[in-house]
Amino acid sequence: MIDPVLLGRRLHELRASRRLALSALAKDAGVSVSMLSAIERGEKTPTVVVLSRIADGLGLSLSRLLAGLEADRVILRRAAEQEHIAEPGGWHRTVLTPVVPGVNFEWIRTTLPPGCDAGSFPAYAPGSHEFVAVESGTVHLGVGDTEYRLDAGDSLYFPADVEHSYANRGAKPCVYYVAALVMRSRAAG
Structure with a gap:
């Protein structure tokens, strides 16, 4: 399972390392600023489609974006x-x-x-x-x-x-x- 807090940190670090404002990445990814901000704060777990858009906006593959974040092969969504x-x-x-x-x-x-x-x-x-x-x-x-x-x-x-x-x-x-x-x-x- 992907820890939403770790995912948020990873996204923030990647965005910061590219010197992208939250609004710039949101525009490139086709995701709202509020959604991206909530994901970065670990408050929201995005869908696969949203994650894919964010990865595209960062110029990464989805697997590269999520590398090392998967703690378990079984993923439960309550x-x-x-x-x-x-x-x-x-x-x-x-x-x-x-x-x-x-x-x-x-x-x-x-x-x-x-x-x-x-x-x-x-x-x-x-x-x-x-x-x-x-x-x-x-x-x-x-x-x-x-x-x-x-x-x-x-x-x-x-x-x-x-x-x-x-x-x-x-x-x-x-x-x-x-x-x-x-x-x-x-x-x-």
Whole structure:
């Protein structure tokens, strides 16, 4: 497991050694200043995607950024440690997976209220994958130019290197899970 305080210290030291202001690294990494500051203080454990962005912003590979910080090969993330994200439009995501060095995998539980359109998501890098499973309600999943209706119990896989979208057009909330392997190009390091 990665100690958030040690991770924060490592990030601060790397940023300081490059003479980067917090705002400069936040901009380069595509992460908010408040998120980066909370990570550096050891108050927040970032997702794999956020860590990958920070590593890219520092010009490092994710494995190099996290080298020596992994204390245990088994990583436990308690319910209280899961990241809960309230999105515009009233939908909600919970990142269920712990941060695993060098692994760009996330498992997310999403709740879309009735009539909610979560919008479109850009294509990820080639080699990216998404698996979607619906727990309750109905989600309309757009993959490229095709839309799929998924009801409770349905699942779908698609290569995530195309634009995709999620919407709940029904009168009941929809709960679904996304297991995503998101490939990103990395700077040498």
